[in-house]
Amino acid sequence: MSNEHYWITGIHAVTEVIKQRSGSISKLLLKADRDDARLIALKRLAVEHNVKAEEVDAEILSKISEDTHQGVAAELSANKVTMSEKELLSHLDAIEHDPLLLVLDGITDPHNLGACLRTADAAGVDAVIIPKNKSASLNSTVSRVASGAAETVNVVSVTNLARCLEALKEKNIWIAGTDDATETSLYRQNLTGGLALVMGSEGSGLRRLTKESCDYLIAIPMAGQISSLNVSVAAGVALFEAVRQRTAKSE
DSSP states (O other): OOTTEEEEESHHHHHHHHHHHGGGEEEEEEETTOOOHHHHHHHHHHHHTTOOEEEEOHHHHHHHOSSOOTTEEEEEEHHHHSBOHHHHHHHHHHOSSOOEEEEEESOOOHHHHHHHHHHHHHHTOSEEEEESSSSOOOOHHHHHHHTTHHHHSOEEEESOHHHHHHHHHTTTOEEEEEOTTOOOBGGGSOOOSSEEEEEEBTTTBSOHHHHHHOSEEEBOOOOSSOOOOOHHHHHHHHHHHHHHHHHHHHO
C-alpha cells in the first residue's frame, strides 16, 4: 500500500471521515448484501456528501483489513487528510480562542500516534503537528487506535518542525517542551494563552533543534519507580492540566 493512500474500516470511522473530510475519500466500498439501518444511514450520508459508493463481496473487504470491517471500507488520500503549515496558520487566524496545539516530535509508533490523536480530540486540541520525516504517518493502524479521532482532529504534516515552531511564535503561541531532566513542574507552569505542547519520543525525547525552539521546558512529576510514561499518557496529563488552567481562568 502506498504511503499516500490508506484504508480505514468500520462504520464509525468511515462515517466521521465522510462528515469531516469527504474530499479525502478516493474509494468507498460497501458490503453488497448488508442493508441494516446503520449501513443505510451511511449510504445516505455518502450521497449527501457526493461520495460514490461501490458494493462488493465480503471477501474483498476482508482482504483490505484483518480487523472487523463491519461491511464498509474507505480509501483515503493522506495528503488530503492532513493540513499544510500554511493551512494551519490560516486556521489559527480564524479561531477566536487561545489555540491549544499538540506537537509530536519523532513519534514513530503508529499505535502511539493513534492514541495521541484520541487524547488530543478529548482535550479539544486545535491541531496536532507531526514532521513528515522520522515520524509515524496516518495509516489504517493509526486510524483504528484513534477510534475516529484521526478523522476529526486537524493533523498538520510539516517538512521543517523547528521552522514551524518559529512561525507559531510569531502568532503569539508559547512553545512548551516536555523534558524529564528539567526541574520545572508541569503544575507550576502557566499553561494559559496560546500554547503548543511539544512531546518527544519515549526513547530519546525531543530532538536538539526542537528543544532549542521551545520557550520553556516542563516535566511531569513522577512519584513511582518508573521514570517515564507512555507518550500518549504523558500528553493526556499535560493537555488536561492546560485545559484545567484555562477553565479555571475563564470562570
